[in-house]
Amino acid sequence: MTVTTPSRGKSAADGRSRPPRRHHPFLRALPYLVPAFALYGYFLVYPMLDAIRISFFKWSGFRTEEPVFVGFDNYTRMFTEDPVFWRSFTNSVLWVVLSLLLPMMIALLLALGLNRKMIGRNLLRSVFYLPAVFASITVAAMWRWLYNPTLGLFNQVLEAVGLESWAQTWLGDPKFAFYSVFVASVWQAVGFSMVLLLAGLQNVPQELVEAARIDGASAWQVFRNVTIPALRPTFIVVVILTMINSLKVFDLIVGMTGGGPAQSTQVLALWSYTQSFTNHSFGQGGAVATVLLIVSLVLVIPYMAWTMKGEEK
Amino acid sequence: MLRSKRTWAIAGMAAGAGLLAACSSGGSSESPSDGGGDDGLSGEVSVWMVTQEDSQAAAWEAIVAGFNAIEPDVTIVTETRQIDPHKDALRQAAGTSAGPDVYWYWEGSGLGGELVNVGLSKDLTEYYDQYGWEDRFTSASLAGVTQYGGFHGVPWTQQGEAIFYNKALFTEAGITELPTTYAGLVDAAEQLKAAGITPIEFGGTVNWHAMRLLDALVETKCGVETADALNTGDGDWGTEPCVTEAFTELKTWGDEYINDGFMAMSNDDSSQLFYSGDAAMAFEGTWFESNAYDGGMDPENVGIFTFPTETGRLYGFGEAFYINAGSDNSDAAAAFLDFVSSSEGQGLAGNAWAALSVNKDVDRSDASPLAPSWIEVFNDATGIYTNNDQNFSTAVTTEYWRIQNSVLLGDIDPADAGSEFQSFRESNQ
Numbered sequence: 035m036t037v038t039t040p041s042r043g044k045s046a047a048d049g050r051s052r053p054p055r056r057h058h059p060f061l062r063a064l065p066y067l068v069p070a071f072a073l074y075g076y077f078l079v080y081p082m083l084d085a086i087r088i089s090f091f092k093w094s095g096f097r098t099e100e101p102v103f104v105g106f107d108n109y110t111r112m113f114t115e116d117p118v119f120w121r122s123f124t125n126s127v128l129w130v131v132l133s134l135l136l137p138m139m140i141a142l143l144l145a146l147g148l149n150r151k152m153i154g155r156n157l158l159r160s161v162f163y164l165p166a167v168f169a170s171i172t173v174a175a176m177w178r179w180l181y182n183p184t185l186g187l188f189n190q191v192l193e194a195v196g197l198e199s200w201a202q203t204w205l206g207d208p209k210f211a212f213y214s215v216f217v218a219s220v221w222q223a224v225g226f227s228m229v230l231l232l233a234g235l236q237n238v239p240q241e242l243v244e245a246a247r248i249d250g251a252s253a254w255q256v257f258r259n260v261t262i263p264a265l266r267p268t269f270i271v272v273v274i275l276t277m278i279n280s281l282k283v284f285d286l287i288v289g290m291t292g293g294g295p296a297q298s299t300q301v302l303a304l305w306s307y308t309q310s311f312t313n314h315s316f317g318q319g320g321a322v323a324t325v326l327l328i329v330s331l332v333l334v335i336p337y338m339a340w341t342m343k344g345e346e347k
Numbered sequence: 348m349l350r351s352k353r354t355w356a357i358a359g360m361a362a363g364a365g366l367l368a369a370c371s372s373g374g375s376s377e378s379p380s381d382g383g384g385d386d387g388l389s390g391e392v393s394v395w396m397v398t399q400e401d402s403q404a405a406a407w408e409a410i411v412a413g414f415n416a417i418e419p420d421v422t423i424v425t426e427t428r429q430i431d432p433h434k435d436a437l438r439q440a441a442g443t444s445a446g447p448d449v450y451w452y453w454e455g456s457g458l459g460g461e462l463v464n465v466g467l468s469k470d471l472t473e474y475y476d477q478y479g480w481e482d483r484f485t486s487a488s489l490a491g492v493t494q495y496g497g498f499h500g501v502p503w504t505q506q507g508e509a510i511f512y513n514k515a516l517f518t519e520a521g522i523t524e525l526p527t528t529y530a531g532l533v534d535a536a537e538q539l540k541a542a543g544i545t546p547i548e549f550g551g552t553v554n555w556h557a558m559r560l561l562d563a564l565v566e567t568k569c570g571v572e573t574a575d576a577l578n579t580g581d582g583d584w585g586t587e588p589c590v591t592e593a594f595t596e597l598k599t600w601g602d603e604y605i606n607d608g609f610m611a612m613s614n615d616d617s618s619q620l621f622y623s624g625d626a627a628m629a630f631e632g633t634w635f636e637s638n639a640y641d642g643g644m645d646p647e648n649v650g651i652f653t654f655p656t657e658t659g660r661l662y663g664f665g666e667a668f669y670i671n672a673g674s675d676n677s678d679a680a681a682a683f684l685d686f687v688s689s690s691e692g693q694g695l696a697g698n699a700w701a702a703l704s705v706n707k708d709v710d711r712s713d714a715s716p717l718a719p720s721w722i723e724v725f726n727d728a729t730g731i732y733t734n735n736d737q738n739f740s741t742a743v744t745t746e747y748w749r750i751q752n753s754v755l756l757g758d759i760d761p762a763d764a765g766s767e768f769q770s771f772r773e774s775n776q
Contacts, residue, residue, distance in 0.1 A: 183608025207611075
């Protein structure tokens with residue numbers, strides 16, 4: 035048996051059967067990435083950078099008026115003279131903290147409960163997921179009616195059971211308004227996190243669970259030492275999505291309170307919009323948006339870095 | 348059945364418009380353009396305005412039909428929004444090609460003036476000359492469109508705002524005479540409350556509704572000169588004692604006399620309380636009469652009296668139709684507005700938007716049950732004081748509302764409200 039090996043030198047010399055050049059993977063992917071990069075750059079990166087640029091100008095937003103460069107004046111004014119900024123900042127941070135605590139905990143409990151074999155499991159999963167399908171403005175309209183001080187379900191039920199003294203103007207009292215809107219948010223957000231955690235639970239290795247049980251681990255110990263570590267990748271996704279969604283909460287508040295009463299439910303995203311499009315202070319709105327961007331990065335990037343470090347270990 | 352009636356009403360009004368148009372072909376200064384469609388006008392004229400009540404929508408359809416009887420080649424396309432989205436849409440469209448040919452808007456430096464300043468409104472001097480509009484309108488309504496220099500807008504309404512009251516509830520509370528002083532108004536509210544009746548309704552989610560009460564209280568406590576300085580001049584909200592008095596009264600009204608839960612209600616929701624007889628008073632404008640009847644109230648049971656500020660001035664404002672400076676069909680738009688503001692157009696409008704017409708030749712004294720009362724109110728007024736969201740810039744208005752609501756909710760002491768507002772005004776200059 036004779037094996038003929040083509041001469042590399044000769045082939046290269048005559049150029050007739052040049053071997054395929056091995057391009058860098060990035061270059062090969064580039065044609066497919068360019069459209070996405072272009073869209074991402076135009077619709078996301080450019081507006082983001084432009085908002086930062088505008089924050090250094092005084093501008094009404096009307097095309098007929100020229101922006102005037104004012105340096106850091108908008109930031110100085112925002113931090114020292116804007117009567118709403120700190121309220122919106124505090125509310126945004128509080129919204130993030132509460133969102134990381136309540137909806138995630140409820141979602142985890144629901145996921146654990148609905149991960150068991152039981153009658154009507156799929157129906158219940160659908161029921162709990164359903165609110166996540168609704169547009170936020172629809173959720174706002176529904177809950178606004180539920181909270182209506184005279185016709186709303188909550189006050190009517192309280193009155194029906196003799197607890198009329200507990201009835202409140204849920205969305206009209208600054209003591210309750212923020213938390214009332216947050217409850218609606220929990221109702222809407224829990225389903226999505228639940229589905230993610232359910233998917234994560236499917237990936238918990240059953241052999242590890244059974245091995246732990248054989249070793250005499252209690253249900254809590256199995257959950258603490260097997261289930262939770264196995265859910266770590268899912269938790270990372272849920273936490274990051276929860277933080278991002280919390281920081282950009284907007285339409286639910288617009289639909290339920292418009293930021294009121296007396297700006298008590300104002301958050302950074304809505305205040306940025308209000309400053310820009312209602313008050314026509316695009317510089318001020320840009321400054322608020324920049325703060326929101328920084329807060330988002332400060333919260334999300336360290337968490338991502340920390341979790342990735344954990345992954346590498 | 349209701350729909351059928353409305354259809355017949357619209358058809359009737361449209362037919363009437365056609366007849367009126369036919370009768371007006373002589374072409375006096377009071378007549379709309381008598382081109383009869385042979386003047387080369389054609390194309391589409393887009394009109395943006397706020398959402399209309401049933402009777403207003405019917406009247407508007409009749410006006411458009413009446414115009415089309417004269418100018419069949421011009422298509423009027425009307426787009427409506429709620430009040431605040433309407434403001435937002437126009438502000439966002441300013442300076443772009445996305446705006447309408449004609450827009451309805453308020454007058455005054457804070458609202459109409461803002462859009463004039465940014466060039467959205469076309470100076471209509473040429474059309475005032477062409478159609479002789481200067482001779483058509485009342486001097487008060489003309490003042491509203493000439494305040495910016497030139498002619499910006501064609502007057503549409505001159506609105507007055509007053510207290511609408513439920514006569515039966517007043518009688519039930521033992522109120523035999525309408526209040527003519529502020530103390531008398533407070534006494535009336537007290538009597539109503541004692542009778543278990545909600546004295547007055549407001550919806551707090553739309554900040555401008557409760558603002559009417561604050562504006563009237565500032566007028567009441569500060570008087571004409573100081574109120575004007577505070578609202579439209581360089582008056583100092585932080586040093587005038589009357590400002591604290593006004594905010595103190597506002598807090599009292601919020602605690603004692605306004606409907607429960609008003610801060611969580613819109614004006615539409617709170618108005619239902621008045622329509623249904625669950626609140627005795629509403630602080631509304633001339634447009635509210637048709638709303639009240641649409642809401643099911645018996646015209647015999649509704650009356651009005653001015654908020655007794657004791658200054659003699661009436662709370663009110665003007666509204667106009669403006670032509671977009673960027674409109675490429677401004678001749679057709681002007682022809683449409685000529686019809687809208689003519690005797691014929693104003694006749695079709697009836698009292699759906701206002702008790703009095705801006706057209707000085709139109710007599711509406713028998714247009715509605717409250718028309719004679721409104722005419723009396725306007726005749727008795729020594730002047731007009733305007734809603735502060737039309738006096739202030741939008742940023743200042745936002746802060747004015749925040750402080751107003753904070754006082755109502757008890758978050759800001761009335762004694763601190765004026766100085767807090769003043770410091771914002773100064774920092775915003």
